[in-house]
Amino acid sequence: MRAAVVVFPGSNCDRDVIHALRTTVSADTETLWYESSDLPKNIDLIVLPGGFSYGDYLRCGAMAARTPVMKAVRRFAEKGGLVLGICNGFQVLTESRLLPGAILANQSLTFICRSCTVRVERTDTPFTLGCRENQVLEMPIAHHEGLYFLPDEEISRLKKEKRVVFRYCGPDGELDDSHNPNGSLDNIAGIVNERGNVMGLMPHPERASEKILGSDDGALIWNSLHIWLEKGGR
């Protein structure tokens, strides 16, 4: 796998993602500077990492969504390239309209950093094909703005199209308010676009990709991508 991890000014999980990609699936990984309008050749995956792009002084991800690299990312996605946005990267994807919805401040109005459990809702995406249906993954969240929001009619469409990939849940997969850390609509933690090649999620798989960090469930996502690409992208 050849992966590029975008670095915006203020990204702070870029090195973590690179470490996870290299240690779990030995991905050939490089960084991609936000000012680049061209992508490196033969890239399989672009990751928009977590952090505070542009300090998040405007709406989270709004500035980053308007950088030259995002034009290239859009073209890449339109051609079917795999794009993964984690945390701030998810916010950049919604701000770029590569994914629907808006990500608002947590219901608690505080930053929340803790381990969470999410349920895998779909296993036919490039990001989750190595997971079992309804498998519960332990991955941390760390955000102040993580409440996924969509207007009623759009959320029903999203659900109908089965584009919700992860939902916050209890340890046994139960979906209820007490296991929804940030007040996201319908416990949504991660979604894909219509084509299924662009995913955004709030939890950090790169923080849960090694046993020594408390969980290696996040490695399932890197492994899924690896398998998908090995199989020639289907």
Place this chain on the structure above:
Amino acid sequence: MDCKIFGLRKEEYETIKKQLGREPNEAELRILGVMWSEHCSYKSTRRLLRQFSSEGKQVLQGPGENAGIVDIGEGLAVAFKVESHNHPSAVSPYQGAATGVGGIIRDILAMGAWPVACMDGLFFGDPSKEKTAGLMQGVISGIGGYGNAVGVPTVGGKTVFDGCYDGNPLVNAFCAGLVRHDGIVRSNTAKPGQITVLLGSRTGRDGIAGAAFASARLEEDTKGSRPQVQIGDPFVEKLLIECCHELLSKGLIVSMQDMGAAGITSSASEIAAKSGRGVLIHAEKVPLREKGMNAWEIALSESQERMLLVIEPRYFDTVAECAGKWQLECAAIGEVTDDGRFRIMEKGKTLVDLPAEIVGGGCPEIHWPSIPLSESLTKDLTDTVEPEYPDEWGNHVLDLLSSPNLKERAWIYEQYDHMVQINTVVPPGGPVSVLRVKGSERLLAFTMESDPWSCGLDPFAGGAETFMKAARPLYVCGAQVLGMTDCLNYPSPEDPGNFWALEESVKGLATAASEMDCPVVSGNVSLYNESPAAKILPSPLVGLVGLLSRREEYLSCGSWNEGDKLFLVGPIKGSLASSLSKRLLCGLSSGRPFVFDAAKERSFRQKALETAHRSLASSGRVLAGGGLTVALAKECVLSKIGAKVDPECFMEAFEVFFSEGGPRALYAVPSGKEKEFRELWDSFGCAFIGSVSGERLRIDGFLDLDIDDLSVAWKG
């Protein structure tokens, strides 16, 4: 000239005249007024700080730099320091705390290290008061707001509540960074011909008035200077870290300094003095935020997120290009000279011309009178009034667990990103925070402690206990202690009783650290922590860095298994004097705190390390706040299993179960290891107290509680 306006004492002014051989001009006086302030010069405490030993084969850098550095092997080292941001946080909790975090991160950056961990020592007043709640919220969101955005995890800390901090909250920020031995940057390497470059934010009028008029405020308000608070910008700090490391990796930096207190003046004069050189600053070359700033304002501005670099002039264009990439201001503002002078010129005119070494190091020490607080102290120490100890302990234990000083801290540390950089192996919340070092088997372990109540009763014993409270959990988890940093928080040294407590507690700290072979490599002093309402207890805070050679050496806590045998090692009793139990029952501390015994502590260290390294226990916890009972309760809650404890063997059961201090720990030992464990600890003191089983904590005759009730009380 009235030197007091500039914050200088008459004798200090005379010293300046003598050293200069002339009258200083106004700009020079303003600069020396700031540089010779307590904050920058340590003039009241320099003599005391000499008691700290910084000797140790692992020490790569002792006090005197931006941070101390200890070797962790494999060519790697850890730079670390703690610094106070007390007054700014009292005035403006969010920005005060945020810029405290920003400042300490830049100190670590200045050593060439990559910041990997932050911790914070927070001291708040009575939490039931509305003012405290607001302050707390501001400070905690300030720390999170800055640390989270800058991408350095906040992995631990210490939070203390006591009425003495009403109006005098303390915010002590700690940072540690990783650096390769050959990547360490020092300030003594500048040579004539090299240039000084200002990198980062533009310079504004931030904080100048507060610093320059400190003395005037002193006249009105003897409680100390209240420097104006800066505004932090973690985004720029993040860019600064990235940019400095890109420059370091290309070998473009000779030396660098953080610009904290006294801005350009302190950073430039420090490089000049340490290198035995001079420095010339051209004020008009400094990029400014606002027009019309004069030279001394520029020299003393405390605008945040700036670094001063010393580079070879031929590299300037490359440096400027890198700064541009990271959207940072970059300007060559001066040069290193060989005349030993700190000079500021503006458009060709010399405005400041001082010997570099007197700017940072010329201030004479002040020896404040010291008088033992004998009367009140003796009364407190010999007070035999004991509270009525409850016969039934259940409610008392629940009260302890839910009291502000013991209550679980998830509501604080979950507001901090404690995982970014993916090194956090043991997250905050426990006695020790553990980080891995990528590419190595080694693990770093951190603790932060303070015991103001013991220091208030018997400052020497309290100082020693403060160190031990930080060190013992490291020993129990299996970590060697590599080094210490400290923040000495005290009220005004001008009161002889206060100064005595300062002297004695520093002596206690220094004695314990040196007896336990722990070098003190960095630190900070914060005096005048008092308001008209109250003055703080002597509140020295200790931060320790420990090392584990590999994961298998680590012994966790909260990891009991069914059938484990429980052992109390160490003295059967600690002291109730400053215990949380007594403070809760009587509303005060009185009596004699635990007396430091170096030989016992060393023996404890050896046995605790052996216990962890030989895997003789499934769980180990040092007895701290609330004593043995609270240790049992926490272990039950974390392990989600109960225990049956038989206290029959003990006389004075209350003291055994609730006293604090001294080398005492609770171990859970699997039955197969019991013999080896006993053989190791028997000579030290090792009492079998019960077994792990069931879903309740039962101490026969005294207490019988469901784990869920304990959990609710503690975690709320």
